[in-house]
Amino acid sequence: MVLTAEQINTKFNNLLGGIDKYITGDRKGQFTDFYTKLDDRIALLPASHKKAYHNCFPGGYVDHVVRVITAAFKLHSLWQEMGTKDTYTEEELFVSALNHDLGKIGSIDETSVHPSTDEWRKKNLGEMYSFNTKIEYMTVPDRSLFLLQQAGIQLTTNEWITIKTHDGLYDDANKAYLKSFMPETKPRTSLPFIIHQADLMASRIEFEREWLDTFSGPAKKIEKTTKQDRVNANLGKIGSTDNNLMDLVKNL
Numbered sequence: 001m002v003l004t005a006e007q008i009n010t011k012f013n014n015l016l017g018g019i020d021k022y023i024t025g026d027r028k029g030q031f032t033d034f035y036t037k038l039d040d041r042i043a044l045l046p047a048s049h050k051k052a053y054h055n056c057f058p059g060g061y062v063d064h065v066v067r068v069i070t071a072a073f074k075l076h077s078l079w080q081e082m083g084t085k086d087t088y089t090e091e092e093l094f095v096s097a098l099n100h101d102l103g104k105i106g107s108i109d110e111t112s113v114h115p116s117t118d119e120w121r122k123k124n125l126g127e128m129y130s131f132n133t134k135i136e137y138m139t140v141p142d143r144s145l146f147l148l149q150q151a152g153i154q155l156t157t158n159e160w161i162t163i164k165t166h167d168g169l170y171d172d173a174n175k176a177y178l179k180s181f182m183p184e185t186k187p188r189t190s191l192p193f194i195i196h197q198a199d200l201m202a203s204r205i206e207f208e209r210e211w212l213d214t215f216s217g218p219a220k221k222i223e224k225t226t227k228q229d230r231v232n233a234n235l236g237k238i239g240s241t242d243n244n245l246m247d248l249v250k251n252l
Contacts, residue, residue, distance in 0.1 A: 096158070
């Protein structure tokens with residue numbers, strides 16, 4: 001998968017346009033400043049360092065985030081259609097989707113990954129990027145929240161919990177938030193589940209786009225057949241000389 005410079009620029013501008021459309025108050029300027037300051041790094045970042053994962057190419061990060069935002073708004077409409085309560089705002093939906101993977105960019109001063117110079121690892125392991133070891137370890141959700149704190153951007157409770165738990169139960173650290181058996185300790189909003197579903201959908205689509213045909217080939221059209229079609233096919237296999245078998249097939 002290769003994105004042109006124009007495609008990457010368009011996708012990054014979609015993020016800025018979303019900030020202008022959905023974010024209100026002082027946060028609009030804070031988010032615009034943050035993303036503009038780190039525009040080149042964010043725009044050219046892959047979504048993952050390894051080809052076996054998803055969107056391991058320049059611009060893969062913004063391509064993924066735009067897809068998650070798009071899916072989140074579609075799922076939001078579906079959840080509302082199915083009767084979910086109004087427990088979050090569109091601004092919270094957008095902020096959570098926009099920043100769910102923000103920690104992948106690295107620290108304020110250091111990028112998270114560099115293009116790999118190890119030809120063996122690229123060829124044999126598909127590791128097209130290497131991690132920047134100058135940065136102390138944090139999980140992606142924790143670094144996302146830390147970066148926003150550093151930028152002085154305040155989050156609502158809904159946004160904080162959603163960004164923290166967007167990986168769902170794939171991350172054991174989220175069990176305390178998502179696997180509760182007491183009503184009072186369950187999430188007070190469906191937002192974490194919507195963003196998790198949007199992220200899961202986007203990642204799966206990116207996998208299918210890049211890898212699925214490699215293993216299974218293009219999907220084949222399923223032909224519908226009638227009972228008579230099956231009878232005729234069996235008759236053809238049996239032949240016209242065996243009347244007993246022909247009668248047996250006709251009676252199926």
